[in-house]
Amino acid sequence: MNTCFTLLDKQLNLIRYPAKHQHKSLQAWDSADELIIEHLATHDIVFAQGNGIILNDDFGALGTWFASANPHWYSDSWIAHRSLYANLKNNQLSARCHDSGLVDHPVRAVSELSALPATPALVLIKIPRTLALLEQQLLVLREKITEHTQIIAAGKVKSVTKTVLTLLEKYIGPTTTSLAQKKSRLIFCQPQEQTLNKPLPSPYPTQWRQAASTGLSLTLYNHANVFSRASLDIGARLMLEHMHVTNHEKVIDLGCGNGILGLNALAMAPEAAVTFVDESFMALASARDNVAANFAEAQQQCQFVASNCLETLLQNEGQQSYDKVLCNPPFHQQNAVTDHIAWQMFNDSRTVLRRGGHLIVVANRHLEYHIKLKKLFGGVKILASNRKFVILSAAKR
Structure with a gap:
């Protein structure tokens, strides 16, 4: 397994948990992670201290990269949570867990969407495989974000579908995409007060x-x-x-x-x-x-x-x-x-x-x-x- 993640003169050691069972061709990050990191650096977008959210970070690459900003971090996957903890430890970031086994420092990890904070300045979203999960996340986010929240999503080109863009526009506001790079694409969504205030009940469960x-x-x-x-x-x-x-x-x-x-x-x-x-x-x-x-x-x-x-x-x-x-x-x-x-x-x-x-x-x-x-x-x-x-x-x- 490739574990050396090098970008913008920074190097991290990243694994997929559990490392001993992973195939040598797999790695803990993808080009969508790289595009997010490069975009924030190029446009001087600051991950405000304790006031950002990361969603669906499959193996903790984004959580580890931005750990110094103490972001709130959500995943529905126990393996993703274990990967985040392992990668923080592997990079000497003094990871600490609470009794549930979820990281509470330096990243504040949660397994329930309701535990995410209100009025975040920045939200980073990796597009999940399950569109129903994305829809439920957007339903919860729209109750917490404001017009001033910056939302940046990313995924492989094949995952940035018309349906994904329609969901973002339906629940959050106007949406645009970047050109494809490295077989991935960024999505920019501008929260709109009229859209956020529209009553939209959740179809789940x-x-x-x-x-x-x-x-x-x-x-x-x-x-x-x-x-x-x-x-x-x-x-x-x-x-x-x-x-x-x-x-x-x-x-x-x-x-x-x-x-x-x-x-x-x-x-x-x-x-x-x-x-x-x-x-x-x-x-x-x-x-x-x-x-x-x-x-x-x-x-x-x-x-x-x-x-x-x-x-x-x-x-x-x-x-x-x-x-x-x-x-x-x-x-x-x-x-x-x-x-x-x-x-x-x-x-x-x-x-x-x-x-x-x-x-x-x-x-x-x-x-x-x-x-x-x-x-x-x-x-x-x-x-x-x-x-x-x-x-x-x-x-x-």
């Missing part, structure tokens, strides 16, 4: 209903950054049809999203203990809302954990105590296609499972996860499959 495998009708709330937010994804649908959970089992819904697999476990086994794990805070909020809405009596036997794979559980609880891990693993991180997340999920799952416990995985057939699972567990069984997906079961021996 969305809500829909889904039958559990037992036939129980579930109400599902989905915050803006949840995978397959509008409907049940095909892989999860297949998994519901072939799950088996019994009372008193300890179950992990790994990469839980809105929590549908864990909810189905509770529908099948009301006395099961379910741990919902995701690196997205909005996913965990959705899962928590859905347990409260559908299994209020089971809230005490559920926990919701922000983590890179199962790292947090391993640090806090030790090993070999769970009966089942249910997993629908991602095969990308931000815009990079990668299998390192799935590989770490499988390794972590083997560690937390008791002897005889099972990792149950649903995945696209073409990813050939059975090879990895056989190598790690010594054997793997196909529980079900269709033309696109396969459900694999690996037992810890």
Whole structure:
């Protein structure tokens, strides 16, 4: 992994967290970060002390670069927060965290949009992959910014779409773009009082209903950054049809999203203990809302954990105590296609499972996860499959 970020006679050592699992071709910054930094320097735009906001800084490159200005920093990603902390430490910036594990000095990191300050002088936005997340962020920002707030966004050319520009104009004000450089582009948005004062309710969280495998009708709330937010994804649908959970089992819904697999476990086994794990805070909020809405009596036997794979559980609880891990693993991180997340999920799952416990995985057939699972567990069984997906079961021996 390339870790040496050099720009404007300044050099930083930047990693993607966790560094040991990253491919050598990846790095913690992109050309959109470079354009933002160069633009502020060229136009003498000062990141006012304690009065700026940075949104969606994937691996903490902007937060580390501008750390001396004590910016407020928001990300929905636990991995982004861990990357920010690691990069501040790597560059001797005396990083400090509060009890939640989020950095509070020199950068003030938050995981909830409501915690962002009012009347910022400058807001920097990296365009996220999920447009619903951008829309929710703009809805919150418009309640906090003024006509005098300077807003600069950036992204790869392919991510600066007409839809993105329309959202900025709808919620904030007139929007223009720079010429493309280094395959990225800047966006400049001028807050307009008339636009900011227009009442625009948030469409999030969305809500829909889904039958559990037992036939129980579930109400599902989905915050803006949840995978397959509008409907049940095909892989999860297949998994519901072939799950088996019994009372008193300890179950992990790994990469839980809105929590549908864990909810189905509770529908099948009301006395099961379910741990919902995701690196997205909005996913965990959705899962928590859905347990409260559908299994209020089971809230005490559920926990919701922000983590890179199962790292947090391993640090806090030790090993070999769970009966089942249910997993629908991602095969990308931000815009990079990668299998390192799935590989770490499988390794972590083997560690937390008791002897005889099972990792149950649903995945696209073409990813050939059975090879990895056989190598790690010594054997793997196909529980079900269709033309696109396969459900694999690996037992810890």
